[in-house]
Amino acid sequence: DSVSQQIERLLRDEFTNFIVCGGDGTVHGVLQALVEAGDDVTLGIIPFGSGNLLAKDLGIPRQPLKAALALLTAQPVPTSVASMEFRTATGEMARRYWIVAAGVGADAHVICKIDHGFKARYGIYAYYAESARQLLLARYKFPPFVVEFQESGSDVSRREIVTQLVAERIDYFGRCLTAQKNGAGAERISPDLHVVLFKTPNALRYLAYGARLLGNLMGAPPGKIRDVELVRARELTCRELRPEESLPPGWKGARQGSGEILAEADGELLGSLPAKIQILPATLSLLRPTSPHH
Structure with a gap:
């Protein structure tokens, strides 16, 4: 069974x-x-x-x-x-529930490439090692995509072009960007998703975030990183760029429409765009x- x-x-x-x-x-x-x-x-x-x-x-x-x-x-x-709706390998839409974190873009691409034996031996550090390998050696191209959402407490709809987002129900990926105000465990009972947006194709920004994350885990204080934003939302939709949509200024080298953009939840590769991430009443x-x- x-x-x-x-x-x-x-x-x-x-x-x-x-x-x-x-x-x-x-x-x-x-x-x-x-x-x-x-x-x-x-x-x-x-x-x-x-x-x-x-x-x-x-x-x-x-x-x-x-x-x-x-x-x-x-x-x-x-x-x-929370849940994620996504496109499967056969082109159908499916849904999975998650409770730790969900990612779209570079994050899911890392999970796709991690060696299972290496992961079994080194755990979360295998994720960091594969991230560094792709940034420094494999030269991942950071294909951009669109995320649309309303920030919690606001009626204004936002549209951002990003190369990665990570939504979480724990206090891990966003804690290096801002101090936790509500105490340990607050993310798991909060009605909001904690979302880290990478609004850049610049590998140096990813390396800066990785260094800040590891430093914070070892006791360093949180701090801001250029083009990396932390927001709270209850629902997000992710889709590919349309042909008529242009990239932001300064995105030289970003490859529009350059391959499949993947989605994952709780470290499990699920599928690709379009995707919808939302918090559930359940x-x-x-x-x-x-x-x-x-």
Whole structure:
């Protein structure tokens, strides 16, 4: 049986509490069935995977035994879930739920190229290494695309041309750009998506962001990066540039219409544009230790 089939069978038997042993990809697979079950489902995580960003955000210990012990006294925290609609390889539109992060553009291209053995051994650092390889050696061309949205709290519609966006439900990719004001875990219960927009084809901006992200993870303060913007929104649509749409000034070298633009969620490659990312009213509860560990 697939993971979804196992979950669906357990739900029919009226199980409502689940413990997942694995990484963000495993949680992503389980999430597909759990969201359909409604709000009365609780999920705990014992991190065995390569990424484990959700477990880290929840304060769950990285060692499996310590994680299991921590879950014994953990409390359920209601958590908002997001979805992504995308075009599949066969040209049909599909939807997947996600709970960590979703990306379009360069981010998804990196995930497409990561060596699975390298990822299994080095986890999230494999992502950083592949990003650096593409920036410095493979000379990724950063094909531009259009993202349309309304910022939370505003009635004004925005249209931006970007080469990458990352939307998240955890406090990870955007934290290096601005200080977190609402405390740990606020992103998971917020009605908004935290979205990082890369409004540039300049590889140096990506390298600056990567350095700022790694530095912030090691304790350095957040700060702004030119052409990289952090916004909050509840829904975004992504599409390819139309023939009549021109690139912004200063985008010399950007290749308009230069290949397929990919989309991913929770580290799983999904498909391509067009894509729609939105926060959902549906929630589930995640077990969070009363005394978080990292």
